[in-house]
Amino acid sequence: MRELTYVARRTVEWREVPDPVVQSDRAAIVAPIAAAPCDVDSSILAGHGPIPPPFPIGHECVARVFDVGDAVSHVAPGDLVVVPWAVSCGACERCSRGLTTHCTSVPHMAMFGAPIGGEWGGLFSDLVAIPWADAMLVPLPAGLDPIAMASASDNWPLAWRLVAPHLEARPDARVLVIARGSIGLYVCDIARALGASDVLYVDPDPEHRAIAETYGARTAEAIEPIHHGFDLAVESTGRVDQLAVALRSLVPEGFCESAGNHFRPGELPLLEMYLTGVTMRIARDNVRAHLPEALELARSGRVDPGRVVSNVFDWEQLPDALPERHLKPVFVRDQDR
Ligand SMILES: [Zn+2]
Numbered sequence: 505m506r507e508l509t510y511v512a513r514r515t516v517e518w519r520e521v522p523d524p525v526v527q528s529d530r531a532a533i534v535a536p537i538a539a540a541p542c543d544v545d546s547s548i549l550a551g552h553g554p555i556p557p558p559f560p561i562g563h564e565c566v567a568r569v570f571d572v573g574d575a576v577s578h579v580a581p582g583d584l585v586v587v588p589w590a591v592s593c594g595a596c597e598r599c600s601r602g603l604t605t606h607c608t609s610v611p612h613m614a615m616f617g618a619p620i621g622g623e624w625g626g627l628f629s630d631l632v633a634i635p636w637a638d639a640m641l642v643p644l645p646a647g648l649d650p651i652a653m654a655s656a657s658d659n660w661p662l663a664w665r666l667v668a669p670h671l672e673a674r675p676d677a678r679v680l681v682i683a684r685g686s687i688g689l690y691v692c693d694i695a696r697a698l699g700a701s702d703v704l705y706v707d708p709d710p711e712h713r714a715i716a717e718t719y720g721a722r723t724a725e726a727i728e729p730i731h732h733g734f735d736l737a738v739e740s741t742g743r744v745d746q747l748a749v750a751l752r753s754l755v756p757e758g759f760c761e762s763a764g765n766h767f768r769p770g771e772l773p774l775l776e777m778y779l780t781g782v783t784m785r786i787a788r789d790n791v792r793a794h795l796p797e798a799l800e801l802a803r804s805g806r807v808d809p810g811r812v813v814s815n816v817f818d819w820e821q822l823p824d825a826l827p828e829r830h831l832k833p834v835f836v837r838d839q840d841r
């Protein structure tokens with residue numbers, strides 16, 4: 505089978521590798537049918553990632569189950585499933601507390617699409633081995649479009665986690681979103697659906713701002729800090745100076761959620777944060793733990809993540825089209841294979 509491999513700045517290529525086999529009675533093999541780049545993949549493709557190539561890339565997809573081990577009971581061949589970006593066993597002490605990206609059955613940072621915690625392959629591959637199928641795979645709810653939900657492995661449920669718990673506690677919160685890619689747009693959609701009284705979306709890209717406006721957000725190219733302006737600030741730029749703007753725009757005792765991936769160092773306004781009394785969270789997302797609840801919001805029809813999909817390409821176009829600059833391209837294959 506072929507594995508799409510990141511080989512150099514703005515260059516990916518198919519590499520032939522042996523087909524994966526079901527290696528235990530709890531494992532499965534899946535075939536991605538709709539896969540998308542994570543926002544951080546654009547940084548990697550631009551040569552800004554922390555890991556030198558080559559490595560198989562891709563960690564967002566909806567897949568069709570191809571084969572399963574004898575002990576797998578939650579999914580069966582032919583099912584459409586979401587494949588979470590992180591590898592987790594579902595049974596260790598951390599997994600049982602919902603800390604699935606910190607699973608102790610695998611090396612720390614075990615994930616698809618980057619060889620940080622072992623080699624698990626990428627989701628832009630013809631076939632992918634899933635070591636714990638029942639623990640990891642989440643069936644795609646009936647009626648949801650795999651193309652619209654290709655990001656359900658990572659960016660979309662991350663966006664849910666960045667805002668949904670806060671809006672549950674305070675449904676009329678004012679929300680600031682400083683972003684560069686799909687995560688911030690998903691945040692606008694989910695924040696409005698869950699009752700945010702005001703959403704300001706900040707991004708220099710006019711195409712992104714136009715989508716945010718369809719979700720009911722106000723928009724700006726850039727802002728200076730808005731003193732005591734927002735109950736919740738979400739930062740998804742990978743830039744520490746923009747994280748500082750988000751932090752400096754909070755009300756007293758406000759909350760800042762950062763999507764992380766700041767590959768370059770920078771300074772945070774710690775004294776101002778102390779005086780305002782802010783809480784900041786910067787954490788890799790335990791997607792598997794809250795994915796069913798997030799998917800329930802998508803199933804309800806109250807959100808429309810499909811608007812963020814910028815292009816639909818055929819699977820065979822991956823080597824040419826993935827390195828191009830698109831907001832959220834989705835690469836699709838025959839869904840009945
Ligand atoms: Zn990601």
Ligand SMILES: [Zn+2]
Nearest residue numbers: 593596599607
């Ligand atoms: Zn575990």
